[in-house]
Amino acid sequence: xxxxxxxxxxxxxxxxxxxxxVPRDYxxxxxxxxxxxxxxxxxxxxxxxxxxxxxxxxxxxIGELLSDASxxxxxxxxxxxxxxxxxxxxxxxxxxxxxxxxxxxxVLTGCAVAVARTGTLILDAGPDQGRRALTLxxxxxxxxxxxxxxxGGVPEALARLADPTxxxxxxxxPSATSDIELNRVEGVHGPRRLDVVVVD
Amino acid sequence: MSGGNIVARLPFPVAAxxxxxxxxxxxxxRNATHTIRDKRLRMVGEVPDWEELRRSGAAIKDDxxxxxPELLTQFEAAATAAGATVHWARxxxxxxxxxxxxxxxxxxxxVVKVKSMVTQEIGLNDSLExxxxxxxxxxxxxxxxxxxxxxxxxxxxxxxxxNRSQIRDIFHRNGLSALTDDPPALAEAARRHLRAKFLSAxxxxxxxxxxxxxxxxxxxxxxxxxxxxxxxxxxxxISVVGIEKILPTFRDLEVFLQLLPRSSxxxxxxxxxxxxxxxTPGDGPQTVHIVLVDNGRTETLADDVGRQALRxxxxxxxxxxxxxxxxxxxxxxGSVYPGPIGAILSPQLSGGGANRTLPYASTLxxxxxxxxxxxxxxxxxxxxxxxxxxxxxxxxxxxxxLSWIMRDRRRYAAAxxxxxxxxxxxxxxxxxRGAVRHLPWPLSKWTSTRDAPLPAKQTxxxxxxxxxxx
Ligand code: SF4
Numbered sequence: 001x002x003x004x005x006x007x008x009x010x011x012x013x014x015x016x017x018x019x020x021x022v023p024r025d026y027x028x029x030x031x032x033x034x035x036x037x038x039x040x041x042x043x044x045x046x047x048x049x050x051x052x053x054x055x056x057x058x059x060x061x062i063g064e065l066l067s068d069a070s071x072x073x074x075x076x077x078x079x080x081x082x083x084x085x086x087x088x089x090x091x092x093x094x095x096x097x098x099x100x101x102x103x104x105x106x107v108l109t110g111c112a113v114a115v116a117r118t119g120t121l122i123l124d125a126g127p128d129q130g131r132r133a134l135t136l137x138x139x140x141x142x143x144x145x146x147x148x149x150x151x152g153g154v155p156e157a158l159a160r161l162a163d164p165t166x167x168x169x170x171x172x173x174p175s176a177t178s179d180i181e182l183n184r185v186e187g188v189h190g191p192r193r194l195d196v197v198v199v200d
Numbered sequence: 201m202s203g204g205n206i207v208a209r210l211p212f213p214v215a216a217x218x219x220x221x222x223x224x225x226x227x228x229x230r231n232a233t234h235t236i237r238d239k240r241l242r243m244v245g246e247v248p249d250w251e252e253l254r255r256s257g258a259a260i261k262d263d264x265x266x267x268x269p270e271l272l273t274q275f276e277a278a279a280t281a282a283g284a285t286v287h288w289a290r291x292x293x294x295x296x297x298x299x300x301x302x303x304x305x306x307x308x309x310x311v312v313k314v315k316s317m318v319t320q321e322i323g324l325n326d327s328l329e330x331x332x333x334x335x336x337x338x339x340x341x342x343x344x345x346x347x348x349x350x351x352x353x354x355x356x357x358x359x360x361x362x363n364r365s366q367i368r369d370i371f372h373r374n375g376l377s378a379l380t381d382d383p384p385a386l387a388e389a390a391r392r393h394l395r396a397k398f399l400s401a402x403x404x405x406x407x408x409x410x411x412x413x414x415x416x417x418x419x420x421x422x423x424x425x426x427x428x429x430x431x432x433x434x435x436x437x438i439s440v441v442g443i444e445k446i447l448p449t450f451r452d453l454e455v456f457l458q459l460l461p462r463s464s465x466x467x468x469x470x471x472x473x474x475x476x477x478x479x480t481p482g483d484g485p486q487t488v489h490i491v492l493v494d495n496g497r498t499e500t501l502a503d504d505v506g507r508q509a510l511r512x513x514x515x516x517x518x519x520x521x522x523x524x525x526x527x528x529x530x531x532x533x534g535s536v537y538p539g540p541i542g543a544i545l546s547p548q549l550s551g552g553g554a555n556r557t558l559p560y561a562s563t564l565x566x567x568x569x570x571x572x573x574x575x576x577x578x579x580x581x582x583x584x585x586x587x588x589x590x591x592x593x594x595x596x597x598x599x600x601x602l603s604w605i606m607r608d609r610r611r612y613a614a615a616x617x618x619x620x621x622x623x624x625x626x627x628x629x630x631x632x633r634g635a636v637r638h639l640p641w642p643l644s645k646w647t648s649t650r651d652a653p654l655p656a657k658q659t660x661x662x663x664x665x666x667x668x669x670x
Contacts, residue, residue: 003289006290007498008273010494011272014499016504018266020259027249046471115469117468118468133432136432154457164412165478167476172469173471175471175472178423179341180364181228188426189394189425189428190472
């Protein structure tokens with residue numbers, strides 16, 4: 001008998017027979033707070049820096065955040081106006097991992113959804129986010145969040161994702177480890193610096 | 201039959217006695233478990249519907265266990281349709297053989313690994329090494345443990361038994377240089393060492409926290425970004441997944457992504473969570489294998505009481521609240537699953553009477569049950585396993601005699617009187633302590649791990665009668 005058939009046979013004989021009803025009386029919608037304020041508070045708590053601005057100030061804010069970058073990576077579908085105030089070198093796909101790994105490279109993306117309650121940005125490889133390596137290898141990630149993308153809790157966030165089979169990355173603050181005497185150290189492998197621009 | 205690193209070489213009492221002598225270990229553990237559990241309590245307190253989430257989480261897992269055959273085949277079909285290749289393994293040896301063959305086919309001699317309990321359980325690194333393949337652990341703590349030639353002592357913080365200067369020494373011996381023993385300097389040394397590996401690795405190996413049946417999606421929850429590196433940069437990804445990791449729908453993640461981070465690290469959300477479904481052209485590994493592993497899970501599933509251990513999402517909350525774990529640490533349990541969950545999971549997964557001292561590694565205080573995000577009644581399973589497991593003959597005889605005495609009130613009162621009379625000279629000899637450190641055999645078994653209290657000078661009934669007539 002193949003391993004597959006054998007394991008399935010064992011599961012069939014071992015499983016309990018009683019059907020189970022799953023209660024779903026936890027919160028589906030999370031309201032009652034100012035979600036933008038809450039998201040900002042949670043992100044800052046995670047050692048991300050956050051700036052709030054209006055649509056017309058966005059390019060300027062990005063330009064300032066990119067001021068010390070030697071090059072900026074942008075996904076193929078990023079709005080051109082994001083880079084209006086940036087004078088430096090712009091890298092576009094197709095890119096080799098070595099290009100992303102070069103010192104001083106920053107990456108600029110949007111996101112699909114942001115979860116206020118947990119301070120989480122969800123990237124779903126949409127046109128303004130690109131493939132996963134873009135937000136992984138460079139040391140500096142700038143993420144643009146529109147207030148309309150902010151939801152309260154995790155249930156609302158997952159319900160908003162267009163297609164769960166796309167590669168999804170949930171980011172809550174910069175990379176961190178607590179493995180040495182439980183001291184939190186930011187940035188072991190992912191971007192060590194996470195800047196979030198919330199656009200009203 | 202199952203196998204791998206779930207069978208303790210030493211009985212728990214022997215291993216525990218050794219570990220108890222390590223003051224550094226006890227100090228580190230006490231600090232770690234208390235810090236994490238205080239944080240966890242704060243974060244859980246923020247969630248008004250925590251109990252509802254726990255009940256849903258437990259029910260979703262129970263539902264999975266009752267529909268496992270259908271859900272496994274559904275997962276297989278969805279993952280296959282998305283471009284993954286699904287393999288099955290009856291036990292640890294078979295799982296290791298499948299993974300080793302897959303790595304061999306790629307022609308590479310080095311793989312990068314995401315921290316995963318199941319690959320530790322099946323002893324994958326040793327199998328790969330025997331085949332001439334180096335498996336590099338990329339989680340900082342796992343890397344420390346691997347470079348030290350040691351084994352993890354905690355599910356979540358595996359290197360918690362080392363302090364910074366020990367870690368620096370371990371790094372030095374292995375050619376990783378750190379300027380100081382400050383945690384940021386040590387993390388930087390690990391970052392430089394591992395980045396070279398990530399950028400050149402052709403094969404990544406991971407486990408999965410969850411596997412969604414309806415979409416064929418796998419989920420890895422982590423903090424450092426080493427997981428993202430292994431899941432994103434290599435050409436080939438091999439994910440080893442226990443068959444109990446299945447969730448029916450994508451929506452079910454809304455429950456577990458709330459329960460897991462707060463229970464394990466005491467964070468609202470862990471820094472990174474990755475979800476991927478088969479192969480995505482132009483993004484991440486273009487060859488994806490999934491190995492579904494039984495290794496004793498179906499035997500555990502067959503036990504009406506014990507099967508709830510399969511709900512476990514490996515958050516380690518039960519370790520951090522356990523008074524026994526806090527003192528002896530993870531190594532004493534001898535299995536990759538330490539603490540309260542290890543005490544019920546390891547004997548069940550290994551089967552065949554192995555690990556039979558583990559269900560006694562508990563005070564049955566119930567703190568683990570309260571902490572568990574999927575409401576596993578660990579004390580209930582411990583008592584169940586103690587009853588079904590073999591007992592030492594002396595203990596059996598003593599318990600039988602005790603139950604005969606306790607069944608009858610007059611017999612019980614007479615026994616207490618006799619005990620008090622017998623205890624009078626001992627009480628005088630032990631002074632104020634009122635307890636005996638060592639009893640003669642066969643009761644020495646009892647006092648080898650605890651003091652025996654002397655019977656009270658007065659019974660409650662006597663005291664009550666006295667008080668009433670005063
Ligand atoms: S038994 Fe419960 S508390 Fe312990 S690790 Fe598993 S899920 Fe967490």
